[in-house]
Amino acid sequence: MARNSIGKNLQITSFGESHGPAVGVVIDGFPANFTLDLMALQSCLDRRRPGQSDITTARNESDQAQILSGVYEGKTLGSPITILIQNADAQSKDYDALKDVYRPGHADWLYNEKYGHRDHRGGGRSSARITAGWVAAGALAMQYLNAQGISITAWVNQVWTIQAPDTNTLPSQTGINGNSVRCWHEETANKMIAAISEAKIQGDSLGGAIRCVVEGMPAGVGEPVFGKLQAVLGLYLLNINAVKGIAFGDGFAASKMRGSEHNDAWKMENGAIVGATNHSGGIVGGMSTGNPIQLDLAFKPTSTIAIAQQTIDAEGNSVTLNATGRHDPCVLPRAVPIVEAMTALVIMDLLLETE
Amino acid sequence: MARNSIGKNLQITSFGESHGPAVGVVIDGFPANFTLDLMALQSCLDRRRPGQSDITTARNESDQAQILSGVYEGKTLGSPITILIQNADAQSKDYDALKDVYRPGHADWLYNEKYGHRDHRGGGRSSARITAGWVAAGALAMQYLNAQGISITAWVNQVWTIQAPDTNTLPSQTGINGNSVRCWHEETANKMIAAISEAKIQGDSLGGAIRCVVEGMPAGVGEPVFGKLQAVLGLYLLNINAVKGIAFGDGFAASKMRGSEHNDAWKMENGAIVGATNHSGGIVGGMSTGNPIQLDLAFKPTSTIAIAQQTIDAEGNSVTLNATGRHDPCVLPRAVPIVEAMTALVIMDLLLETE
């Protein structure tokens, strides 16, 4: 199980199991002499941590970031930054009943098959808890990008069949974080919350979609052949648990268009070249155009549900399973900071290459 | 412009410009002592080459693969395999008029901005011609996978608003290649061809979607954290020109489902564990389940059209452009072997890690 590192110029190495002593991340390549805002780092983690609201999982973690290296007197040293997050609420016993049952939608048996040994408690290395380290790393990348005038904004754009209206105005972080579902459009947010609450009562879960927009991008970020901006974004974002699809700009709708509709004409604006329209989502030829980057991520409904399901156990016997762990009716609100973090890590990695 | 290599265990390095002497590929990590079928390699290239039919670009290239290293007496040596494809029909003059005009949907000005120097002829390094090397590499990977009982089948599933019916039966390569649009469903194929022909007359282009299915996959291919099978597929496939989205299994439709609908129950079949349904598209927890892998790729309509468009030139003046190069009304039929090739390269790379 190699491949726990990602990134070329800004490499992050993820470690930790859901119910081990800690999860964390090592960030290598972060430039020296950058003053970090550790409060902002903690605030990103707080947006991801479980137990924030009624519509999410009940696991309770304070997720305090502890910095073990790479920072001295508040500034980065250029050396690897190690961030540790202790696992506090590791109630392993909750999972004893699931030790030899292969849950639908989960990779339990694949772990047994592939590695011959597995930490069955809470999903081990497949747990969404692992993303705490990613969010910590992304929070630092975000600070670096902000200092260069680049901002990243994600929100829950769809829950189940409930979709927010399209908008050309970037939603504010205040608007997005003003409700527990993290959708900027209040009316839609209320419908989403109602649907999730209902699914929760039923022991069921709901899928959805997150939209992410990057503003302030310089032109020319990304490399034209195997380092296309959309491809590297795909690599990072498709590693987020439950993501089953990614699309840029008009995305799948673009596939139903004609060239004369979709082509973004170039124009001069304030002395810079930009696209007059932005069907491409801010990426052409694998490089950023300077227009906002826009992407959509499809999330499957969480596999962890409380409804009875048919499956098999380690001996191949059919069993009926009544619950598959701590029930999380909709993972999307907590996934918003993860999407922002992974997007930030991609942009910073490619930006460091460009510089 | 680094990042012209991709892959960890099977690394391919792409080289060549559209109108330089040649394009090609170096394949590193291909196991030794494997007997290659060079006819099958050429046949993959023939399916990609331009000038095959009325509904594609008129550039005429024989695209003969020339093997410069890594093969001795018909068998691989284990050393890097270098495949060269000469550029024959490099009519550079066609592009003189476009030298200082920044075409809509193309990255011309981004190249100038980023690299300060550009081969403007035929898109240089952004040309779809570059993918000839990828197809050659993928053709060898495909032979390796076939020998292990793995097959990869892609087809044009949608052109513009015309969509093939869903099917649970894998279309045959004969059925797919039986028409110029490479859609297995004859009636749909005819409608697609008619639409492309009409767009061609209008000087316009059409988007569409390709579906790709991998059968015979062993379980456990892919790594659980940053090497998830879907993420590595995303990295490779989103590097294909004009691709604006990728989705796995039910993809974006999964985002409108409930967990109780989407979860694939595990069952025993012939002594092996498999999913009873396959909403997940054969990937759970970042690893293959043994069920067929299914993915969809959204292609934007080709940017190269013959309809007049507004844009700017290198001095920032508004200009009207009447044609943007050799007109290609629909890139999808020729993209089918590219999708198969890139998919094969991913699977082989991860399979070599698993072994």
Add this chain to the structure above:
Amino acid sequence: MARNSIGKNLQITSFGESHGPAVGVVIDGFPANFTLDLMALQSCLDRRRPGQSDITTARNESDQAQILSGVYEGKTLGSPITILIQNADAQSKDYDALKDVYRPGHADWLYNEKYGHRDHRGGGRSSARITAGWVAAGALAMQYLNAQGISITAWVNQVWTIQAPDTNTLPSQTGINGNSVRCWHEETANKMIAAISEAKIQGDSLGGAIRCVVEGMPAGVGEPVFGKLQAVLGLYLLNINAVKGIAFGDGFAASKMRGSEHNDAWKMENGAIVGATNHSGGIVGGMSTGNPIQLDLAFKPTSTIAIAQQTIDAEGNSVTLNATGRHDPCVLPRAVPIVEAMTALVIMDLLLETE
């Protein structure tokens, strides 16, 4: 300051500063389901830790390894193994006087120049303390190799001008660790200890050489072009602080030989091909031959001395420096486990590729 990870199949990521909260390592790619001996791990760290004897630095650290991830019920999970070693005796004040002085033989000003910000306490990231993490990682690699019949033995072969006799018999670990200088030959060891004790009194330091032998190597480890066994050993071992040279087999003496003297004839032995002699040090064509691997490392005398030296301060003024930190008269005894660890990491990394 990227490049804090090394290895392809077994990647280790080093983190931590000398006087920060902790140093440590993340090990990615270690096979799952391997039972670890944590006592043996600690024992390797104990052989490296400061304060072991009279002839080494006085810094006192217990260097207790704490495992944060990757191990469950005593066995590896296949996921990244994180090992943390707290910095206990971090007497930062000792270094206040050196904050703005650029010590001879040290990289202080290069850090300031390159990174604009520096943890001046105890060498920060250049401290030999960082190698505690390497030794921990190497200790696990050693256990893996031992299980395959491969053993690694290093010893101090030279201190200053005092050299151990050549031997064809592999010294035992007991013999090597039986004295504080870690030289298997008692008479030589006594001379070395006397020389170091004298240098200590003078406030001076001594260079020397370590020899390392790998027995039980399978043939064919290493890759013939840019992954030659000697080159990868060079990459790792030349990263050890104070190492100024590496040589394999007859090494620099080979450069004074004729082909007819140096060529090792092949012969059959117990059904296997081996070299009848081993001038090559067990490596031919970049691959192991199955004969023992033998290499020598030259260490410069430690830069940290207590004798007055001329240098400059941060403003460029000439200053006389009376001490450059905690005096360590000879770093070689403590470097023995580091050499073994780094050698183990190389062999395991290449072995995993071979498998």
Add this chain to the structure above:
Amino acid sequence: MARNSIGKNLQITSFGESHGPAVGVVIDGFPANFTLDLMALQSCLDRRRPGQSDITTARNESDQAQILSGVYEGKTLGSPITILIQNADAQSKDYDALKDVYRPGHADWLYNEKYGHRDHRGGGRSSARITAGWVAAGALAMQYLNAQGISITAWVNQVWTIQAPDTNTLPSQTGINGNSVRCWHEETANKMIAAISEAKIQGDSLGGAIRCVVEGMPAGVGEPVFGKLQAVLGLYLLNINAVKGIAFGDGFAASKMRGSEHNDAWKMENGAIVGATNHSGGIVGGMSTGNPIQLDLAFKPTSTIAIAQQTIDAEGNSVTLNATGRHDPCVLPRAVPIVEAMTALVIMDLLLETE
């Protein structure tokens, strides 16, 4: 047999067998818009090519560099630069007699063992011919470094027991190339040539050493942990055929020194910090100090000799071998441009990271 690529920011991929159609290299990451001197490139290849003088191998190759990609109108495009060198004098039949014999000092049987298939003609992938591509890549790196005021000079410093005097004055390229053995000191050169000529008549070969000096280095090139300048130089240079050791500055002699002798004091010179002496060979803490870099490489005597030797054949029978291929009595003169090339590739790779 992976690992045919090397480098992080400037990646070179080596391909080709000694007696296949061609050898070559793909260079990825070379900055765009740099005007190349193709005559200088060819001149580097000419210094490496066989058949230059009486004291080298008789194989005759013109080694004409052919550029297939990455250069347009004399300037780099930023895209991969592919350089091809055809194999002209591929007299495969010379090697028929050696097909099933395992030559002393060669890796023939290891190839059979490891890969199960081998191009036995002229060493296949282990041939020194492969380095033609490295020299081509290094020639371009050298041009890039020269434009930044960095020069690299290597010479044969020792043949067998004949050693050139030490010098603090950098020898001129004219002086070095003024004789067939490439030693700047005429008297020593004559002795070396006499010794090689005698060995040639005897069918024997001689080892030796090459010294390489880099002048004009900026301070701070190299990364303090696993990217130490000496370690990356070790990785590249120990991949050169026949190299058995590398040492920096005083090297193995430093191991016999005291700290008070070896430490280089810092001083101000023309407003810059430099070492007052240069025992360290221009590298401290893994980074360049700005002083000249100096390194020595030990070469074993060429394994290919014409004297009768004992060995075994593929069936394990003892055989007497009268010649092991085209006899090359001393590889060192031709290795000089290889050493310069590999050194240039390292410095440029790390320099691109620094920028």
